Amino acid sequence: MSIADIRTDYRRQSLSEQDVAADPIAQFTRWFEEAVNAAVLEPNAMCLATATPDAYPSARMVLLKGFDARGFVFYTDYRSRKGQELADNPHASLCFFWAELERQVRINGAVQRVSRAESDAYFQSRPLPSRVGAWTSHQSMVLTDRSVLEQQLAANETRFASGQVPLPEHWGGLRIIPEELEFWQGRESRLHDRIQFRREAGAWVKRRLSP
Numbered sequence: 001m002s003i004a005d006i007r008t009d010y011r012r013q014s015l016s017e018q019d020v021a022a023d024p025i026a027q028f029t030r031w032f033e034e035a036v037n038a039a040v041l042e043p044n045a046m047c048l049a050t051a052t053p054d055a056y057p058s059a060r061m062v063l064l065k066g067f068d069a070r071g072f073v074f075y076t077d078y079r080s081r082k083g084q085e086l087a088d089n090p091h092a093s094l095c096f097f098w099a100e101l102e103r104q105v106r107i108n109g110a111v112q113r114v115s116r117a118e119s120d121a122y123f124q125s126r127p128l129p130s131r132v133g134a135w136t137s138h139q140s141m142v143l144t145d146r147s148v149l150e151q152q153l154a155a156n157e158t159r160f161a162s163g164q165v166p167l168p169e170h171w172g173g174l175r176i177i178p179e180e181l182e183f184w185q186g187r188e189s190r191l192h193d194r195i196q197f198r199r200e201a202g203a204w205v206k207r208r209l210s211p
């Protein structure tokens with residue numbers, strides 16, 4: 001079969017202006033719960049797009065670890081490529097695809113570091129190997145060989161044998177403060193439903209976009 005012949009017709013549901021909540025965070029909460037209940041694989045996996053100040057983009061998957069009216073939080077190594085790009089150009093785009101529900105959510109906004117207290121609370125909730133891993137990997141740096149990583153891991157396992165692992169200076173959360181959110185529901189004949197929220201003069205304005 002040719003790639004060009006792979007296509008799915010979306011017919012499960014629809015999304016009207018009346019269906020969506022007045023507040024996009026309430027709407028995201030509703031859809032996220034539905035994704036969890038539908039046993040979507042890694043429902044909190046999202047594609048994060050960043051860009052350099054001269055607009056060269058890059059994208060990768062990260063895991064959503066919390067959201068509320070303030071925004072959408074993920075954790076990473078601040079020294080990584082994404083961390084550097086967000087330090088230099090603090091704007092990002094997130095994209096979720098929940099295939100089982102034929103839904104996509106896009107979120108754009110400015111990015112801020114979360115507080116150290118918030119990062120520490122999350123870091124300390126992680127399993128020990130993940131906490132040790134955050135000290136072991138200098139994310140996005142070139143490695144000459146995997147054995148270098150394994151040697152650093154062995155050294156850190158000894159160093160943190162007590163199980164007490166402090167939050168590394170270089171590691172923590174980033175929050176995307178939404179300015180624009182779009183809820184996409186696949187429909188038949190590619191005539192999908194798209195409801196977009198934009199923050200305008202401090203209020204959320206809702207509108208339908210053409211598929």
Ligand SMILES: Cc1cc2nc3c(=O)[nH]c(=O)nc-3n(C[C@H](O)[C@H](O)[C@H](O)COP(=O)(O)O)c2cc1C
Pocket residue numbers: 042045058059060061062063064074075076077080081082083139140
């Ligand atoms: C499903 C999935 C979830 C991931 N979650 C994270 C995450 O929460 N934080 C993170 O730093 N990297 C995560 N990664 C790894 C990133 O995709 C990426 O490889 C890494 O962060 C380095 O990206 P960068 O060089 O652009 O900074 C995840 C990868 C996958 C496939």
